[in-house]
Amino acid sequence: MFGFGKATCVFCDHRVASKEVLRARDWKDVAICVGCYESWERAGRKCGACGTVVHGPQEVSAFDKPRRTFGHADCGGMRLVR
Numbered sequence: 389m390f391g392f393g394k395a396t397c398v399f400c401d402h403r404v405a406s407k408e409v410l411r412a413r414d415w416k417d418v419a420i421c422v423g424c425y426e427s428w429e430r431a432g433r434k435c436g437a438c439g440t441v442v443h444g445p446q447e448v449s450a451f452d453k454p455r456r457t458f459g460h461a462d463c464g465g466m467r468l469v470r
């Protein structure tokens with residue numbers, strides 16, 4: 389079992405089980421762990437691009453610039469799928 393079923397989170401560089409990651413829809417190599425997502429949720433779901441809150445029904449994307457965080461899919465970034 390060498391690295392099977394694991395993915396590396398692009399935000400925190402941790403190796404996590406692949407069922408505990410979020411994937412970016414158009415970026416096959418990108419995985420972001422649920423832990424990073426949940427800490428963003430706890431921090432208030434602020435969009436890293438425009439600074440306003442991402443509301444529940446809105447699509448979420450991941451940004452790697454200017455810092456690693458989440459935000460509105462409409463503001464750019466990598467759209468997430470679960």
Ligand SMILES: [Zn+2]
Pocket residue numbers: 397398399400401402420421422423424
């Ligand atoms: Zn992570």
Ligand SMILES: [Zn+2]
Pocket residue numbers: 435436437438439440459460463
């Ligand atoms: Zn935004």
